[in-house]
Amino acid sequence: xxxxxxxxxxxxxxxxxxxxxxxxxxxxxxxxxxxxxxxxxxxxxxxxxxxxxxxxxxxxxxxxxxxxxxxxxxxxxxxxxxxxxxxxxxxxxxxxxxxxxxxxxxxxxxxxxxxxxxxxxxxxxxxxxxxxxxxxxxxxxxxxxxxxxxxxxxxxxxxxxxxxxxxxxxxxxxxxxxxxxxxxxxxxxxxxxxxxxxxxxxxxxxxxxxxxxxxxxxxxxxxxxxxxxxxxxxxxxxxxxxxxxxxxxxxxxxxxxxxxxxxxxxxxxxxxxxxxxxxxxxxxxxxxxxxxxxxxxxxxxxxxxxxxxxxxxxxxxxxxxxxxxxxxxxxxxxxxxxxxxxxxxxxxxxxxxxxxxxxxxxxxxxxxxxxxxxxxxxxxxxxxxxxxxxxxxxxxxxxxxxxxxxxxxxxxxxxxxxxxxxxxxxxxxxxxxxxxxxxxxxxxxxxxxxxxxxxxxxxxxxxxxxxxxxxxxxxxxxxxxxxxxxxxxxxxxxxxxxxxxxxxxxxxxxxxxxxxxxxxxxxxxxxxxxxxxxxxxxxxxxxxxxxxxxxxxxxxxxxxxxxxxxxxxxxxxxxxxxxxxxxxxxxxxxxxxxxxxxxxxxxxxxxxxxxxxxxxxxxxxxxxxxxxxxxxxxxxxxxxxxxxxxxxxxxxxxxxxxxxxxxxxxxxxxxxxxxxxxxxxxxxxxxxxxxxxxxxxxxxxxxxxxxxxxxxxxxxxxxxxxxxxxxxxxxxxxxxx
Numbered sequence: 001x002x003x004x005x006x007x008x009x010x011x012x013x014x015x016x017x018x019x020x021x022x023x024x025x026x027x028x029x030x031x032x033x034x035x036x037x038x039x040x041x042x043x044x045x046x047x048x049x050x051x052x053x054x055x056x057x058x059x060x061x062x063x064x065x066x067x068x069x070x071x072x073x074x075x076x077x078x079x080x081x082x083x084x085x086x087x088x089x090x091x092x093x094x095x096x097x098x099x100x101x102x103x104x105x106x107x108x109x110x111x112x113x114x115x116x117x118x119x120x121x122x123x124x125x126x127x128x129x130x131x132x133x134x135x136x137x138x139x140x141x142x143x144x145x146x147x148x149x150x151x152x153x154x155x156x157x158x159x160x161x162x163x164x165x166x167x168x169x170x171x172x173x174x175x176x177x178x179x180x181x182x183x184x185x186x187x188x189x190x191x192x193x194x195x196x197x198x199x200x201x202x203x204x205x206x207x208x209x210x211x212x213x214x215x216x217x218x219x220x221x222x223x224x225x226x227x228x229x230x231x232x233x234x235x236x237x238x239x240x241x242x243x244x245x246x247x248x249x250x251x252x253x254x255x256x257x258x259x260x261x262x263x264x265x266x267x268x269x270x271x272x273x274x275x276x277x278x279x280x281x282x283x284x285x286x287x288x289x290x291x292x293x294x295x296x297x298x299x300x301x302x303x304x305x306x307x308x309x310x311x312x313x314x315x316x317x318x319x320x321x322x323x324x325x326x327x328x329x330x331x332x333x334x335x336x337x338x339x340x341x342x343x344x345x346x347x348x349x350x351x352x353x354x355x356x357x358x359x360x361x362x363x364x365x366x367x368x369x370x371x372x373x374x375x376x377x378x379x380x381x382x383x384x385x386x387x388x389x390x391x392x393x394x395x396x397x398x399x400x401x402x403x404x405x406x407x408x409x410x411x412x413x414x415x416x417x418x419x420x421x422x423x424x425x426x427x428x429x430x431x432x433x434x435x436x437x438x439x440x441x442x443x444x445x446x447x448x449x450x451x452x453x454x455x456x457x458x459x460x461x462x463x464x465x466x467x468x469x470x471x472x473x474x475x476x477x478x479x480x481x482x483x484x485x486x487x488x489x490x491x492x493x494x495x496x497x498x499x500x501x502x503x504x505x506x507x508x509x510x511x512x513x514x515x516x517x518x519x520x521x522x523x524x525x526x527x528x529x530x531x532x533x534x535x536x537x538x539x540x541x542x543x544x545x546x547x548x549x550x551x552x553x554x555x556x557x558x559x560x561x562x563x564x565x566x567x568x569x570x571x572x573x574x575x576x577x578x579x580x581x582x583x584x585x586x587x588x589x590x591x592x593x594x595x596x597x598x599x600x601x602x603x604x605x606x607x608x609x610x611x612x613x614x615x616x617x618x619x620x621x622x623x624x625x626x627x628x629x630x631x632x633x634x635x636x637x638x639x640x641x642x643x644x645x646x647x648x649x650x651x652x653x654x655x656x657x658x659x660x661x662x663x664x665x666x667x668x669x670x671x672x673x674x675x676x677x678x679x680x681x682x683x684x685x686x687x688x689x690x691x692x693x694x695x696x697x698x699x700x701x702x703x704x705x706x707x708x709x710x711x712x713x714x715x716x717x718x719x720x721x722x723x724x725x726x727x728x729x730x731x732x733x734x735x736x737x
Contacts (some may be wrong), residue, residue, distance in 0.1 A: 005032040006061050007071060009052035010101040011045060012113070012714030016718055018100065019043075019052070022070040033057060038079030038086050042072045042115055051115050053081060053104045078124060080118045085315045088349055097642075097710050097730040106338045107313035109291040119166040120295045125186040126174065127158040131327040132182035144531045145173045145524075150182065151507045155200055155272060158186040163271075163278070165289050168264040168358045182646055198247050200275045204242065210234050212228065213380040219245050219321065221353035224347055226327075226372040229382030230391065231362045231588020239323050240273050244360065247276060247303055251320025251355075255306045256342055258329035259549050260284045261526045266306050266325075273393075274304065281307035281314060299513075309334060309342040312349065320355055322346050324551060327368055333735045340734060356486055362588060363581035363619050366627055370637040383618070392559070392590040397614050398606045406502035407494035407562050412600055413506065415558060420510055420538050424557040424595065427541045428499060429548070429586045431566060433469065434458035434517045435498045436491030441481035443488055448478075454687045459491045461501070461517075471689040494562060500542045507540065515543030548585040557597050559590040564601040568608060572633050572737045580614050580622050636733075640703050642710055643731040644696040645683070651692035655680055657722040658696045664720075665698070668712050674701040675709060684737065691727070 007021045021043050023032035032415050039054045049072060061068060081089070081104065093103035098154065105113055112118055133151060140146045149169050153159060164174065177183045206214060210233075214700040217225060221243060229235040243253045246724070257266055270278050279293040279302040296302040298315045305314055309332055324332070324343050332342040343359070350357035358369055359377070372379035385391060402409050407430070408416075438456035439448040448457045450468035457466040467474050480487045491498070500514045513529055520526040528547075536555045541547060567579030583601065591597020605611060613622045631638050644661055648654040658680035670677055676699050683693035700706035710730055717723040 003057065004065075005029045006036070006058050006068070007032065007054055008056040008058055009041060009043060009071070010055050010099075010104050011048075011050050011052040012101045012105040013045070014099055014102070016099045016714055018055060019045075020058075020063055020067050020068055024071045024073050025506065027074070030579060035074070036077075036079045036082065036490065037498060038082035038149050039077065040075035040080055040112065040115070042075060044069055044072060051075065051113055052101065054079075055100070062339060066456065075115050076117050078118065080112055081315065084349075084352065085313065088345065088352065089313065091348065092340050093338075095707070096338065096340050096710070096732050097714050103338050103340075106310065106334075106340075109294045110287045111291045116291070116293060118291075118298075120292065120299065120301075125158045125160045126153070126164075126178075126183045127186035128153045129181055129184045131329075132177070135182060139193050143173075143176070144528075145169050146177055146226060148531070149173055149177060152268070152271065153183065156275075165280075165285060167267055167271075168284070168524050170524060182527075197275055198244060200271075201273050201274060202246065203273075204234075204237050206237065206241070207234070207384065207386050209382050209479060211236055213382060214238050216378065216380060217242055217356060217358070219356050222351055222356065223378060224357045225378040225380055226351065226368055227358055227360040227380045227382070228369075228372075229360065229362060230365050230385060230612075231585065232385040232391075232591075233362075233382035234385075235325075235360045235362075235382065236269065239325070239358065239360065240270070242321060243304065243323075244274070246320040247274070250318060252297070252300070252302070252316045252318045253304045253321050253323070254311065254314070254316060254319060254327065255304070255323045256311060256332070256346065257306065257308060258326045258331035259546070260308055261520070261546060262325075262549060262551075263306055263308070264527050265530065265551075270304060270306065276303040277301055277303040278306065278716065281305060281311040283308065312342040312345050319353060321358070322350050322355065323358045323360065325360050326362055328361045328365040329549065330578075330735055333733075335736055336729075339729065339731050339734075341735075344733070363584050364623075364631075366577055366623060366630065367637045369623055370627060372381055390591060390596055392587060392599045394587060394599045394601065394615050396564075396606050396611070397600050397602050398604075399602045400604055400606075406498060408499075408502070408560075409602060411466070412560055412602060415598075416503075416540065416560065417507070418539070419558040420507060422557075423538050424535075425533065425539050425541065425553065425555040426558045426560065427543075427547060427553065427556050427589050428560045428562065429543065429587070430494060430496055430499055430562045431496075431544045431582070432458075432493070432495045432516055433544060434467065434495040435461040435501075437493035438491075439466065439477070440490055440491050441486055441488065444481060444484040445485040446481050446483045451697045452688070452690045454685055456540055458495065461497050470685060478682040496544060497540055499562070503540050511537070511539040513539055513541050515541060515547050517544070517546070520546065541655075545582055545586075546638070547589065548582055552587060553589050555595065556589050557591060557595045559587055559597070559599045561586060561599070561601045564603040564611065565605050565608075568605060568610065573630075573633070574735065574737070576610055577623075577626055580610065580619060580626075584619055634699075639699045639701055640706050641734060642698045642706060643737075644728065645693065645699070645731060645736045646680075646695070646726045646728040647688075647691040648726045649691055651694070653692045653722070654692055654726050657717075657726045657728065658694055660720065661717060662696055664716050665709055668716070669705065669709050672705055672709075674705050676700070729736055 008018050011019055026114050040051050043052050089103050089107050093100045263280050263282050279296050297305045300317050324346050327343050334340050360605050372375045419426050436459040439459050448466050450457050452471050452473050457468050460467050464477050465474050496514050496516045500512050502510045567575040587599040646654040646657050678697040680694045680696050
């Protein structure tokens, strides 16, 4: 009698286990035995159907044979995830204490998770027509997207739909140029063709520091290198030349960037340099575009992949280098669901493949810098700007006792006026969206608070309303105080909208451009703003941290930081680190080309040691000062942290759950000299979206005992009655406290 073959499948559920199924009806045991690990199957689960990943076949199950149900169907015979990528996902699920099924689902494009076949469609391509080839460069200057597409096609023989989408060029632009007869359909190049030449454009000449750093890269073996370079020091040119050598060896390259706003300009620069297929993966693409890009990388057709956080899970059979740009950025950490760090997984993936990993930043995270100082990572430093650009002059402006107008000191206003008069551009940084942080009654002191959160609501003027940026609740601006009925309601504090209005009033003939999440909500909005700024006309940019990340503004000569003290006294121990990173990143937008740059930091705490170190020394000295504090207080990177987060509409249930969890943890590991506990404590925002949030902190001198504890504790909590009454999650290596 033959043995029944069973299928061990990972499903996207919060349960930390695999599920056993019988083969689909009509599939023989021999056929089931031949199923490859990593294939997708559609299975019944309760009253619904789920798509799961096959992890193993086996002859016996812990479940009673009578309870086993057959899978419904095999989605496709070929595995969508296997080998190296499957191992990475399972390792990440184990390390970050996430159910395997949820981790694997995160690694797959949405259409595959819905059961669609993993098949590349033939993509339409376009090329310049005879009329398009003879068109002058400035013929369509009133249509910047059409000009951009024509210019790109001048450099490339043809472009596919995914190539054009990666540049944030909409389909309407293609239609417009087709209607004008400037472009025409072209035959698809296909994935199998490889260009005879890799470069469209020769490399730039490296300066001495760049050459020294590049010479120390070992591109034929596994090595993690921190490229710590001042803003404008030419880190990207080192990336490009390292990738060129990897491509020459027939390998692929993966580049991770923190924000989708950076991908179009990064892709454009890479397409100018390389004559190889380049694809992008980020949340700005639709599901079909994401699947096509993922499949091109998986097939080996795409030689360069540029993506945000989730691109770390893209299968690339010939991967030869990984680059993480702006490695310090919080965006590389997923803060809900599968709470992984793409930067840390890049280290793991590169180590497993024995390929080089390049971590680039002007302001590296303290964890990465500590690893470099300890000799675990190779440390390459660039402190001279590339070309003739000079570092900006940083001026610390003490605003104590000064009468500020809409948050601006008189000296700051005068400096802005002088730069505008000289035909330059100015960047004003304020990391607060909206018109004002809150609304206050001038008679009784009432403040507009969110009814669902322990937070004040932000005042917005366009359109006029109150908005909670944490739970999304909105309501109209009140005409009178709900407490004392006074009509004397006053917006308190400064936001980007308020600064925009003030600057537009002071400089009525100059374009004032606001850059924040509200003004860039629509697709392609950010690219339109960048296109306008790059034309070089005098303007004032007002924005949040979106302006701080990797943008090259050749004509910005003055950067004004309205409030340099944000984060200085944060309740989060990472606050000062983030403050320093953000201020230097913003300051680095000034004087990046031929024109000299200047930075004005308005501060109420000019004599604070961290501010003084940041302004008068450099980030390295600033980071070493904070590392000394972290060593004294035994915080990361000197100890390892994990948080057990719990939330409920009834605070006592969440607290009881965490108290139980602490008791269980102490019982599981007994008194352990390396493990310490803190809490339960309220989260920094205790009530959010009508749910009360608390957390229990675990910290350890070594990873192993912490991981052992969390793995056992997760299974205990999953089976406990209280665990079913609260939302809870384990966050390993948390960045948000």
